Amino acid sequence: MKDLQAYMKDYQKEMGWEINEENYFKTRESLLNNYMLLTTEVAEFAEELRKIFNLTQQGILNGLEQEEAFLRAKESAREDIGKELADCLAYLLKFYNYFDLDLEESFYGKMKEVRERKNKDF
Known part of the structure; x- marks a missing residue:
């Protein structure tokens, strides 16, 4: 994860896609723009998921078993889902x-917190 995070930091700099830190208003605008892009x-x-469900339904209507229709639909969208x-x-x-957070530390810390919750969903 550290390599991925470092790669993206360099990549974003190379592409000129960093969050603007010129002043508060430009930073605010940049953060909001990137949030909207996310x-x-x-x-x-979500649109790719919708396509999978529609293709599954179409497959069922064309005589495929539910699981087979779903597997085929999922496979047909695999590449596009990976891109999204x-x-x-x-x-x-x-x-x-931007917030100088360590992805790996944040991720594992949060997963530990979830594991130890008292009010777990079932």
């Missing part, structure tokens, strides 16, 4: 880097 990518991932999730990850890493 939510757009999350929506594009990569876009999401890129924006998340931009925020991690």
Whole structure:
């Protein structure tokens, strides 16, 4: 994870995609813009899920068993889902880097916190 985070920091700098830190208003605008871009990518991932469910339904209507229809639909969207999730990850890493957070430390710390919760969902 550390290598990925460092790679993205360099990549964003190379591409000129860093969060603007010129002054408060430009930083605020840049953070909000990047947040909107992240939510757009999350929506594009949701669209891929919708395609999978529609293709599954179409397969069922064409005589496939439910599980087979779903497996085929999932496989047909695999590459596009990977691209959309990569876009999401890129924006998340931009925020991690801007706020000088360690992705690995944050992730494992949060998973430990969830594991130890008293009010776990079942």
